[in-house]
Amino acid sequence: MIALLLRDLKLALRAGGGFGLGLAFFLIVTVMVPFSVGPQSELLSRIAPGVLWLGALLACLLSLDRLLALDWEDGSLDLLATAPLPLESIVTIKALAHWITTGLPLVLAAPVLGVLLNLPAPGFLWLVISLLLGTPALSVIGTFGAALTVGLKRGGLLMSLLVMPLYVPTLIFGSEVARRGAEDMAVQTPLLLLAGISAASIALLPFASAAVLRVNLR
């Protein structure tokens, strides 16, 4: 399992910048927001938590089609499926590698982009915490979407259509934590719900992803 994780991380780091792309996309989305809504700082600081969450979600979404498609094309997914490792743990590792290469950098970059959007001071801590709790769910749910569409040509758009509705609860609770944190309100309820969604997705969704992948590899 560790070997597989290291292999995925190495591939992401070396093979043509898949690693930095999600981060760069996050940056560019955040920079585009003031151009579209105007530069008033009080407006920006009000929408900052939501914009940052949406940007992180889109960056996650865009990097999903590389998650399984490359292994599918060169046949290594078939090899992995016949390996002694259960397919459930393979997809979990894949999701973990995706989170380390996409989710974690987004979490670390979010405060910097928060400065750009004039995020209120108490919001930084809760933004980071909410992203830290929420992005694993985004990766695991995304792996399910990637597994659904792995056999399809031009599956990227379809995958967005499938994955976005599944992201709704995570987005609601995640940005609610960030918003309440920025407004200095109590965050406990949405925080617990967000953590619950993350934990449940991590625990249960790999089984669905593996089942779907088995169908696709048939």
Next chain:
Amino acid sequence: MSIWEYANPKKFLTTSEKVMPALWVSSAVLISAGLIWGFFFTPDDYRQGSTVKIIFLHVPSALMAINAWFMMLVASLVWVIRRHHVSALAARAAAPIGVVMTVIALITGAFWGQPMWGTWWAWDPRLTSFLVLFLFYLGYIALWEAIDNPDTAADLTSILCLVGSVFAVLSRYAVNFWNQGLHQGASLSLDEKENVHDAFSSPLYVCMAGFALLFLALVLYRTGTEIRARRIKALMARERLEA
């Protein structure tokens, strides 16, 4: 005599062809009776005027929009567990009907919301969760359309339906938490004393029964079409093989 007999497409087709005329006629009678009764023979509401009568389209279609998804969930489970092709095709057949019902519920709701709330759309929990349900339907149909192999498509869509149901319920409660609602509570429920007045509820029940029968007839009809399409495909494949 068990329901599993209808897993045989032949048996399903012959029986559904026998039942369908009765379903069409009774749903047409019930819907037109319910709508005529509702539109012309109920009093205007003292605050809402005659816009209250949109309820006779809005509530039944919303009811069927949710129940269509529920039926797809059951059919998907049957496919996953017992692998009856008719069940997978019935789930596929129900999805577009569910979309149409969702759209009818959203549009009639907008027509009612315009004069009543002064807005076509509000990010109210009920409205939002219906919009999310609509997106789930779109994704489900798109996945069916995207995959060529019918068995793969049936497997993938049924798992999507199972996972999607969980997330749809989650979204339902998440949006509740996220925004306070404009939409009133349930107009009809078994455990409440304060329901909508009998003058409105009786034609509403008729309409709901009519919509349910219409849904049933449409599902049977479309499933029959799907079975025949599958059959034509198989025949054409055999012909190509022999040629």
